[in-house]
Amino acid sequence: MTLAERYQTVRQHTADICSPLQTEDYVVQPVEFVSPPKWHLGHTTWFFETFILKPYFAEYREFNPEYNYVFNSYYESVGARVIRTDRGNLSRPTVIDIYSYRKYVDEAMYNFLCGKISKEIEELLILGFNHEEQHQELLLTDIKYILGHNPLFPAYNSNYKVPKVDGNAVTDFISMNEGIYEIGFTGESFCFDNELNRHKVYLNAYSISAQLVTNAEYLEFINAGGYHDFRHWHAEGWDWVNTNKVEAPMYWYNIDGKWHQYTFHGLEPLHLQQPVTHISYFEAYAYATWKGLRLPTEFEWEAASAKFNWGSRWEWTESSYLPYPGFAKAPGAIGEYNGKFMVNQKVLRGASEVTPPGHSRATYRNFFQTNLRWQFTGIRLAK
């Protein structure tokens, strides 16, 4: 696939994700960490405009100088921006305006990609593709939040395909030997800066489960009073549970004594055999503690990752998000991509049902704050 073809494919996939939406669904921001879909559409476009077209394509004329203010996410180097909580307060630019912006930038990119592309720019482009893929995942995550918190519980798309679930067998544990393991990305293809450097870690002997925890298993934790017993929780998690009156994973609703869950198909009875999802790190930790087990570290996960299936849920690890030995930020605005978030977050490994195909890999490191759960998170146990 040429770079131009890949560009076109990635960009089209973003539009495809949005095609079932009503105009109104593009606009709202029901909570700070959710961005309006139209913002994602604009921001991913702004990324190519700002980091490729404006610096490297001499004949490019900016679409609208005010869009820099509207669609900058967090790049301090690129100037002032709409504060995050205000994204859902902006009715303009409209959805049509933003699709025009996409079209304008896509045409310019097409022209640009017909020319000769240096190695340096190719790397930026591939970063842009991966960036847009990350936003594709966020788009579906945010769309689920927007529709799943609407009192009418509208379906997103009745044709949405739920991935096949893990088998409903007894949990198997995979044994791993004590010793030195190599961790981090190696190879020629793309990786994020936070996957480097590849380095050695020493691991004690451990076991890791071959399957994810299911809804049925998690329900046992709920029924055993797990949300009401401080002993399973971190002190900060226990505060979180009580302040927010958390009683179940996000999107679970107990209607007349029967558990339901909101899915992309609308409100449905709980699917017991599916892997549990939309739980915070605090809940994942409490569940593991209640079972007398623990979460794996990200190193344990990576070292064993060839021995189990993964990819339907982002899996919480016990590891904090920290730089690997020799980690170095890229120069300029791109250097703000990962490093500045390396504090007070936990690493997730794997990929989820809404991750674009081919986007993740065994060394990929996702990361979120310990209280967040609108992502398609999951639990794999270790001991």
Next chain:
Amino acid sequence: MTLAERYQTVRQHTADICSPLQTEDYVVQPVEFVSPPKWHLGHTTWFFETFILKPYFAEYREFNPEYNYVFNSYYESVGARVIRTDRGNLSRPTVIDIYSYRKYVDEAMYNFLCGKISKEIEELLILGFNHEEQHQELLLTDIKYILGHNPLFPAYNSNYKVPKVDGNAVTDFISMNEGIYEIGFTGESFCFDNELNRHKVYLNAYSISAQLVTNAEYLEFINAGGYHDFRHWHAEGWDWVNTNKVEAPMYWYNIDGKWHQYTFHGLEPLHLQQPVTHISYFEAYAYATWKGLRLPTEFEWEAASAKFNWGSRWEWTESSYLPYPGFAKAPGAIGEYNGKFMVNQKVLRGASEVTPPGHSRATYRNFFQTNLRWQFTGIRLAK
């Protein structure tokens, strides 16, 4: 005009106000006290459905039972409701859904109004017309907020007619004699419960200005450092100024040293001869104090109201919003209309450029908290 004609006229006017909007403009709620235009469209429809059709029109079938939850504003008697701050988080029902709802209810109302209407129902209907007129004013007020706080400053409607301003003469004061005056509504036509009972008040001799304070006059206050001198302000107003770093009326922007204001036509140089607007009670009071004057009471205003022009600005008074002697709430949910707000608000008198024609009268009492200023408020002085 028959009731059916009047119904049709009032309802059409609401739709006319919205006709210049983009779909996205109907959705957002940039601040708690602003409601999304689509919410106003739904709520005014819900009002007729809930208080007329459901109780009095046997053949009526509810459009959607969940809309009661979505479009109830504050009526505790009518069940649970979306919390106010969540109105802008709802992408559904869509704008099209809500126009369908309006059409459905309008047709039912048409059929209902073809039948015989009792005196009691006629009164409810007229309350519904006045209620919708109040929301027409709020619609324009909220639309201005939504567009005027967007970084692109889009115009609402370039054909919008600004009302003719007060002359730019020296301020004239009208002298009023000491004595007993009758205050409150009298007559056969409609009034709100808070305009009753008509009763006597004793007023000392006073003077009241024939003109509203202009932007030019208010600018003198700013230039004299009025926002930085505590002596002009209430203690609570002074906190408000400092906490919110208030430096000018809402919608005033100082661009490169030159004052501009956002209007329905977009961002424009400040119109010096227009009456100042979008100021809070705190600012109105501080301005009057700085001038060595004061705001009139609502009784002084009403007693003198035949002697000056009013209608382009809602005018802050010194009076707190309190019940008149003999005030009685209506029974049932309608009784929640006014009485429960009679604490910690100030009375405004008059009408504004966005008040529907014929909606206000000299005895009309509007009311807002002392810090709010997104209404088309104004200042008339007394001494």
Next chain:
Amino acid sequence: MTLAERYQTVRQHTADICSPLQTEDYVVQPVEFVSPPKWHLGHTTWFFETFILKPYFAEYREFNPEYNYVFNSYYESVGARVIRTDRGNLSRPTVIDIYSYRKYVDEAMYNFLCGKISKEIEELLILGFNHEEQHQELLLTDIKYILGHNPLFPAYNSNYKVPKVDGNAVTDFISMNEGIYEIGFTGESFCFDNELNRHKVYLNAYSISAQLVTNAEYLEFINAGGYHDFRHWHAEGWDWVNTNKVEAPMYWYNIDGKWHQYTFHGLEPLHLQQPVTHISYFEAYAYATWKGLRLPTEFEWEAASAKFNWGSRWEWTESSYLPYPGFAKAPGAIGEYNGKFMVNQKVLRGASEVTPPGHSRATYRNFFQTNLRWQFTGIRLAK
């Protein structure tokens, strides 16, 4: 009594109020609106130092220049000050330091008062006496809060005399005729600026109760579910009840199904025949509404005040705290005494069991925000 004698009497009474306290009781500020007793001791001293000694007594040398920063309450004209919420964070100056400060200032005042005192200074002095009397009342109010919110519920003083209660008779209503009444202070003796000017008001015919509402009567409101029925409450009051989970007056505790109240003697079974106290305006209003009655205005109260006993409770009125016709602030810092609080507060009339003898009068106007209830407030009904 000479001015010097009166000075000495007033100052001694403040110290007497504090004599039962432990050192630690002088220090804490459990909630923003309560000040530590040692702050009251310092502030009332600072008042004489700042407004009498420093401007008018040439030989006076300031005790400690930093005390101006520590003991200024809210006078913007007199410079920066400790923010209100920080008063309880200051362990220094110690209680002993502050009593030294009092002694130092009292000696200077004694010397000053041996000289010739102009009329102007005499007025300031009398304002200072009244100011200190207001703080004597606040001292007892704040001490009750500090001890009554301690989990050990210590008594303040077992010798504290509870005033004789209103008789337990059926409530009598006093009828008053429609007409013009004169309101506001008249005479030669001291009054606050907010009691002026004396002016005419027109009152409709009304009745006002001769007795205050008792604990037994208020308990009926609680038992009838008064705190759980929105219809009795202002919208803002209903929010207050639900946000704060209010179920009873302040200092009422339901222990094993039996109501108790904290008094200056410690925790005791509820005294049913005593007038209810420590209720907010919201509660007073809700109680009156539930009874099918209302609160009197401050004008109704004053016009009838010769016909009933008052003085054990500060009585909530329906009136907002506003200036009388012709109200004028004093020049300079003293002008900050009353006027800047004339917004979003309700007037209370009468006096309470902790008001110093002779401090109040029928024209006296006290005022508080509608949600506060740590004062010895009460309810008198009207219709």
Next chain:
Amino acid sequence: MTLAERYQTVRQHTADICSPLQTEDYVVQPVEFVSPPKWHLGHTTWFFETFILKPYFAEYREFNPEYNYVFNSYYESVGARVIRTDRGNLSRPTVIDIYSYRKYVDEAMYNFLCGKISKEIEELLILGFNHEEQHQELLLTDIKYILGHNPLFPAYNSNYKVPKVDGNAVTDFISMNEGIYEIGFTGESFCFDNELNRHKVYLNAYSISAQLVTNAEYLEFINAGGYHDFRHWHAEGWDWVNTNKVEAPMYWYNIDGKWHQYTFHGLEPLHLQQPVTHISYFEAYAYATWKGLRLPTEFEWEAASAKFNWGSRWEWTESSYLPYPGFAKAPGAIGEYNGKFMVNQKVLRGASEVTPPGHSRATYRNFFQTNLRWQFTGIRLAK
């Protein structure tokens, strides 16, 4: 030293720390994370009463059952407790009451320790000694906060000895080889559960500085605009700097252009050659980034700790506070000691000038949230 002698020594040291205080200094809690000294005195006593005397000394009679409510810190297993922010709102029990409580418990402990002590109880006792030593450090830390935030800046104790500073030489870096290192406590004496199990880690080659960063060096960072350049900061740290308008370490005051610092001797000119202290993790990280270096991990620190002097500052590491392999909580309430805090905190290594002698060791792990800086923290660099 017998257990009884050690008990007496530890307890006396706590009282010695408090001896320079005024009664008022024992009472206040100027910010949530600071506890009043009298609370520390009561809580350490409660610890022995609750975990030793009540379960193991049959003849012991509880001093006051309500003290459990007042002095429990965070042990959910031991019942309800005063919420943390209320500790400074309690004037009772008084300081004298609490010293009586200490005396009562100390006498009971003396009698108890005259009897035969099982191994299990000896372990609890030693935990109690270490617990009290931790509070001795907190006491000095909190006392500094209380006095150092008072506008009068009183000295704590003019006889307080400042530890000798690191030499003012050029910073030396110690080189460490790549390889496997053993981390964690080993031996017979006391350690906390979080220092276990001893386990292997693999470290890349690194260098670590032999000296701590000085005030003079940190001042260069300030003068270079370090607090105003987002590139040095984590995103969360940058928010913290801007929200709190942080410009310098805690206790630094710029007076007329000259830097001062509050010390136990009062306000003094900045000691340039002393190691910088009272900086948050965010600041330590930003400083290191500005220097082109980084903070060591806790493993790097421990592996090299024999090669440099430590003990005057708690040193921030890059490591998050996480359990070691094989970490197990103790059963019962003691199990709440460490494990439940292992999320969203950073590890500090070493000891500080206010750590009791003999309390720390090379494997000791302290931990705090990334924004806190009232501890005597410091910076050691790595590369």
